[in-house]
């Protein structure tokens with residue numbers, strides 16, 4: 001069951017009626033049956049699910065969803081165990097596609113994706129997907145209690161473990177402030193959570209899952225400054241001691257990355273630390289200058305209110 005916990009936008013599927021990020025179990029199962037392209041090889045290896053952070057490498061990876069349109073045109077990078085790699089670039093440049101190949105929703109058409117030195121195709125899908133946690137842009141919540149929604153990260157987790165994960169994700173205080181606490185029903189037939197609250201539930205789920213690799217797909221929608229700070233703090237906790245891939249929309253969240261990859265039309269056009277890329281005065285420096293200007297021009301609502 002565990003490997004079925006996947007964010008929908010991450011799959012690259014059409015949303016059907018799911019655009020509110022709310023979904024029933026049945027719908028989830030039928031959706032996941034859609035993608036049967038990827039199969040285990042006989043005698044596939046078991047990837048270690050928990051424990052020391054993994055090494056992740058892309059070696060000259062090419063990929064196309066349809067043969068007539070190349071999306072990745074030779075992408076190479078290595079995340080050493082525990083490193084944080086950020087991927088930035090314009091919409092449609094292939095950022096999410098990279099994370100889908102790592103999760104093995106699709107296989108590379110050329111080149112290899114490696115985890116701990118082995119091609120992802122050599123592992124069982126169950127073990128690979130159990131070793132990777134995804135905090136998606138839009139979190140899928142089941143029509144069930146908050147408790148259930150967090151526990152989904154690790155079926156069988158104890159109350160203490162769930163509360164601990166919720167505390168690290170900075171969502172525990174909010175939950176206990178609700179009249180029914182962890183028993184509050186959420187989803188379309190229950191309490192509607194805000195984008196930031198849903199994201200923190202997803203972080204709590206991922207903390208509980210305790211994966212060796214973390215994929216953070218940053219929300220495109222702007223959150224107020226206070227919520228964003230709380231989420232950044234929660235994300236720092238969950239990323240600690242894991243190899244992390246961040247698909248970033250706001251450059252402010254990637255300044256501490258070990259390496260930033262600037263993707264454009266399926267190719268890495270620049271790479272380096274924030275400081276090195278600024279000094280290079282190229283594409284990234286231009287993006288940074290544009291963002292700073294934007295932030296100055298339109299301060300977040302919370303800034304105005306405070």
Ligand code: ATP
Pocket residue numbers: 011012013065066071089090091092093094095096097098
């Ligand atoms: P964004 O910043 O908007 O999330 P991205 O850089 O993550 O964009 P991807 O989601 O990787 O971009 O998509 C890269 C390209 O592949 C886009 O042009 C997109 O239309 C196309 N694409 C994505 N998923 C599919 C799919 N399932 N089938 C066909 N084409 C797809």
